Amino acid sequence: MAADFDIARIAELARIALSEEELAGYSEQLEVILEHAALVQALPTDGVEPTSHPLTMVNAFRPDEVIECLDRSEVLAAAPETEDGYFRVPRILDES
Amino acid sequence: MSDLADLTILDASAGLRARSFSAVELLEATLRRAAITESHLHAYLTIDRNGARAAAEAADAALTEHGSDDRPLLGIPVALKDNMVTRGVETTASSQILAGWKPPYDGTAAARLREGGAVIVGKTNLDEFAMGSSTENSAYGPTRNPWDPDTVPGGSSGGSAAAVAVGSAMGGYGSDTGGSIRQPASLTGTVGVKPTYGLVSRYGLIAFASSLDQIGPVARTVGDAATLLEVVAGWDRYDATSYRGDLPNMSGSLDAGVEGLRIGVVGELSGDGIDTEVIAATRATLDRLSDAGAVIVDVSLPSTEYALSAYYLIAPAECSANLARFDGVRFGLRVGGDTTAEMMAATRGAGFGPEVIRRVLLGTYALSAGYYDAFYGQAQRVRTLVRRDFATAYEDVDVLVSPTSPTTAFPIGARATDPIAMYYSDVCTIPSNLSGDPAMSIPVGLDAGGLPIGFQVMAPALGEELMFRVAAEVERAADFTARAPLATSEVVAP
Numbered sequence: 397m398a399a400d401f402d403i404a405r406i407a408e409l410a411r412i413a414l415s416e417e418e419l420a421g422y423s424e425q426l427e428v429i430l431e432h433a434a435l436v437q438a439l440p441t442d443g444v445e446p447t448s449h450p451l452t453m454v455n456a457f458r459p460d461e462v463i464e465c466l467d468r469s470e471v472l473a474a475a476p477e478t479e480d481g482y483f484r485v486p487r488i489l490d491e492s
Numbered sequence: 493m494s495d496l497a498d499l500t501i502l503d504a505s506a507g508l509r510a511r512s513f514s515a516v517e518l519l520e521a522t523l524r525r526a527a528i529t530e531s532h533l534h535a536y537l538t539i540d541r542n543g544a545r546a547a548a549e550a551a552d553a554a555l556t557e558h559g560s561d562d563r564p565l566l567g568i569p570v571a572l573k574d575n576m577v578t579r580g581v582e583t584t585a586s587s588q589i590l591a592g593w594k595p596p597y598d599g600t601a602a603a604r605l606r607e608g609g610a611v612i613v614g615k616t617n618l619d620e621f622a623m624g625s626s627t628e629n630s631a632y633g634p635t636r637n638p639w640d641p642d643t644v645p646g647g648s649s650g651g652s653a654a655a656v657a658v659g660s661a662m663g664g665y666g667s668d669t670g671g672s673i674r675q676p677a678s679l680t681g682t683v684g685v686k687p688t689y690g691l692v693s694r695y696g697l698i699a700f701a702s703s704l705d706q707i708g709p710v711a712r713t714v715g716d717a718a719t720l721l722e723v724v725a726g727w728d729r730y731d732a733t734s735y736r737g738d739l740p741n742m743s744g745s746l747d748a749g750v751e752g753l754r755i756g757v758v759g760e761l762s763g764d765g766i767d768t769e770v771i772a773a774t775r776a777t778l779d780r781l782s783d784a785g786a787v788i789v790d791v792s793l794p795s796t797e798y799a800l801s802a803y804y805l806i807a808p809a810e811c812s813a814n815l816a817r818f819d820g821v822r823f824g825l826r827v828g829g830d831t832t833a834e835m836m837a838a839t840r841g842a843g844f845g846p847e848v849i850r851r852v853l854l855g856t857y858a859l860s861a862g863y864y865d866a867f868y869g870q871a872q873r874v875r876t877l878v879r880r881d882f883a884t885a886y887e888d889v890d891v892l893v894s895p896t897s898p899t900t901a902f903p904i905g906a907r908a909t910d911p912i913a914m915y916y917s918d919v920c921t922i923p924s925n926l927s928g929d930p931a932m933s934i935p936v937g938l939d940a941g942g943l944p945i946g947f948q949v950m951a952p953a954l955g956e957e958l959m960f961r962v963a964a965e966v967e968r969a970a971d972f973t974a975r976a977p978l979a980t981s982e983v984v985a986p
Contacts, residue, residue, distance in 0.1 A: 401857070410812060410856040411819070411833070412849055413841035426854055429911060433858075435801040436874050437866065446872030447879060448703055449733065450689045450928020451953060456732040470596040476826035483821050485832045 401427070496521035497659035498975075501568050501716040504662060508555060508567045515551035515567030518662075519544055519611055522569040526613070526660035528978055534635050535645075535655040537574050539614035540581050544569065547611040554609060564719045566609035571661035573652050574615035575622055575698040576707070578602050581612075585698045586620045586630035589843025590824045599696015600731065601665060601707050601724045608723045613661050616651025620845045621815065622672055622700045624648050625917035628908055629847045636904070637680060638976035639943050643901035646676030646917070649710065653680040656710045657976045663720045664710040669700050670803055671896075671921025673708045674933040678896035678946025681935040681976060683717045683963070684710045686921075688953050689928035690735040692721075693728030701810035702733075704803075704925045714934060714963045718743035721956070740956035746964040750784050753962065756791035756889035758950075761920045766898045773937045773945040774895050780969035781962075791885045791892060795877040796923045802878070803922045804915060805858050805871035811848075812855025818843065850911065878926045886952045891962050894920050896933035896946035920948060929953050934963050936970040944974075 403423040407414050414422070468481065477484040496518050499507065507513055523541070530536060551567035572578065575585040577595040579602075584590040598606065605612060619629035627635040627650025637645040638658045645654040649666025653676035656664045666673040668686035677684025685708040692707040699705060709720035722743065727736045755778075762774060782788050820826035820839035827842045829835035844852070858867035885892060898919060907914040924931035930953070933946040947966055951959035 403853070406853050406857050406860070408837075409860065410852050411816075411836045411840055412844065412852065413834075413837035414849070422850060422853055425850055425911060426857070429804060429850075429854060429915075430857075432912060432915075433801050433804045433854075433867070433871075436798050436805065436870050439795065439798050439870075439874055439877065441870060441873035441877065444873040444876050446869060447875040447926075448872060450703075450879065450926075451735065453690070453733070453735075456736070458729055466596050471822075474593060474596065474823045476820060476824070485821055486829055486835050488832045 497525040499662070500713050501565070501662050501711070501719055504568060505564060505566070509559070515548040515555070515611065516545070518567060519548040519569050519613070522613060522660060522662065525658060525978070529638065529658045529660050532636060532641055533638055533654050533658065534633055535616055535651045535660060536571070536614045537584060537586065537617050537632055537651070538582050540612060543581060544611050544613050547606070551609050551611065561609070563609045565605065565723050567611060569611045569613045569662050570605060570720070571613050571616045571652050571655045571664040572602060573618050573649050573664070573666045575618055575667060576601055576665065577696040577698065578612065578615065581615065583615065584632070585622070586618045586632060587843065587845065587848070588631045588825060589818045589839070593824055597696065600693035600728045602696065604724050610723070616649070616655055616664065618651055619648035620848050621698065621811070622648040622667055622669055623811070623847050623851055625671070625675055625914050626907065627651060627676070628904065629845060631845055634904060637901045639681065640901065640941070643903055643943065644679070646679035646897070646901065648672040650676045652710045653677055653682050653684065656682050656712060658978060663716055665707060665720070665724070666710055667697055667700070667705055667707050668925065669704045669807060670925050671918035673710060674921050674931060674946070674948060675897050675917060677710055677933040679901040679944065681944030681972065681974065682710050682712060683714055683932065683934055684708070685717050685721055685932040686924060686930060687721060687725065687956060688735070688930045690733050691725050691739070691956070693731040693734045695728055695730035699814040701807040702814060703810060704807060714960060714967045715743060715746055717932070718746065718960050740954055742956050742960050744957050745961040748961050750781055750786040750962055750965045752785060752787070753891070754787045754789055754889040755781055755962070756789050756885055756892045758796070758892050758894045759790055759792050760794070760796045761894035761923070765916070765919065766895055767900070769939040770895045770898065770900070770945055774947060777936045777947050777966060777970060778893070781965060784965055784969060789889055791889060793878070793881040793885060793923065795874065795881050798874050799878055799923045799926055800915065800919055802871040802874040802926060805867045806875070808851040808855035809858045809868045810855070812852045812859060815848070815852055875926045878923055882927045882929060882952070890958060892950040894948050896920055896948040900939045900941070900943035900945055924950050930956050930959050932959060932963055934966045934970070935972040936966065937972065938974060
């Protein structure tokens with residue numbers, strides 16, 4: 397089942413920088429965990445609806461009202477870097 | 493009891509109203525207890541002395557002005573697991589990635605406690621982002637079990653459980669995704685409750701697996717647990733999954749007994765893989781319930797055999813999505829990089845601990861193109877089968893019971909390098925998270941090594957009144973009066 401299990405690709409998708417050694421360790425552990433997790437595939441579930449919410453709630457509506465929200469300066473104060481009232485991040489597009 | 497820190501919430505509340513002592517005195521007794529126990533237990537990550545003092549003074553003022561103030565937690569010192577956000581008080585979820593973060597808002601549970609006049613003593617230790625069963629996965633060091641500091645207190649709400657067990661909080665709150673309130677309650681000789689999914693708002697609970705996460709109390713008695721739950725339960729505009737209907741009357745039937753109730757013992761959760769002493773304590777409890785007039789019935793929930801496997805697909809899948817928010821942009825740690833993508837990967841690689849990385853990777857894989865249906869989809873269908881098993885069982889019985897944890901507290905480090913062995917700690921508790929139904933753990937005895945054993949009561953969705961009713965009988969029958977030792981000569985400093 398894990399024939400194309402590519403740990404480096406998974407780490408890239410998850411946006412987690414890991415060393416080669418760390419990747420090898422996680423790869424080994426994930427194989428073991430997946431073996432156990434894959435036991436669910438032994439259970440026949442044809443025609444069984446998946447459960448995403450345990451109570452039989454369908455839609456949760458409430459009035460669309462203007463209410464107080466978080467204070468902008470307080471929120472920005474917790475950010476690693478800000479500029480002119482915005483979150484600042486390193487460049488997003490590769491300019492090379 | 494000569495020390496105020498050893499009172500139950502119900503007794504302390506009565507004492508406050510009788511003016512036998514003040515809320516400030518109650519807080520001071522709690523802080524003195526913490527001063528004795530914290531050096532070897534490490535239940536707290538943050539103690540908010542100033543905030544707690546101000547809340548206690550406000551409670552005393554309220555009692556002076558309105559002696560009839562009937563808020564049940566007014567002036568009561570409580571502890572919150574550090575994955576519940578508190579305005580202006582550092583909230584880390586035991587992760588380096590949130591080191592130093594002071595949230596700009598209160599989660600709904602914290603807000604309701606403040607409105608209720610409770611005194612929030614501080615924030616308790618947990619497995620990072622609530623991922624674990626021992627509180628060893630904290631970036632700030634493990635919490636130790638007060639009954640034996642060489643053992644774990646369970647997890648992930650191990651800090652709240654340990655604090656309540658020794659009286660450095662009169663009540664505590666945790667979150668339960670796969671057993672994270674009930675299993676530490678079992679390992680520390682306390683009462684722990686996972687309410688029906690949706691009963692308590694998750695707003696301001698740092699999300700782990702959103703379709704499973706639920707906030708609930710840890711307490712010394714069943715009655716205290718019911719009171720702690722009543723104050724935080726109820727619909728919330730900030731959580732669309734919170735329950736809108738009438739709430740169960742948690743403490744309405746505590747004295748009703750179990751005469752004529754049908755109690756089902758879940759075979760799959762009470763046999764193979766469970767310690768013999770745990771089985772013996774479970775049987776003894778069943779005998780006492782039978783003596784009290786309950787009808788004991790054997791019940792089978794065949795699909796619970798697959799619950800653990802389904803859980804270890806659903807929880808990592810949901811956590812991999814939820815933890816995407818920790819990206820070094822809006823709060824918490826940032827580690828440098830030339831591009832935003834590099835910065836995010838470097839930040840997450842440096843800020844997350846090994847168990848969190850393991851689960852995010854697993855979840856990312858389980859949700860990746862081509863695997864979604866085979867893993868997450870299949871696990872969600874198994875969840876339906878587990879719910880059907882419960883529904884069928886409840887046609888014949890009123891409540892279900894089992895041990896809470898397959899073992900008593902295990903030594904620190906014993907399962908740290910074996911994820912599967914650690915995951916098995918939650919084999920008895922996970923089915924109720926998958927079904928969404930309420931479940932709780934009540935202490936019923938000690939093993940030969942002097943470590944507590946917990947007994948689990950499960951009820952249908954919104955069946956809290958019945959669950960607490962049976963739990964109260966379990967408590968009376970077990971008459972568990974042992975207390976964890978404080979820091980004395982019998983406790984060896986680490």
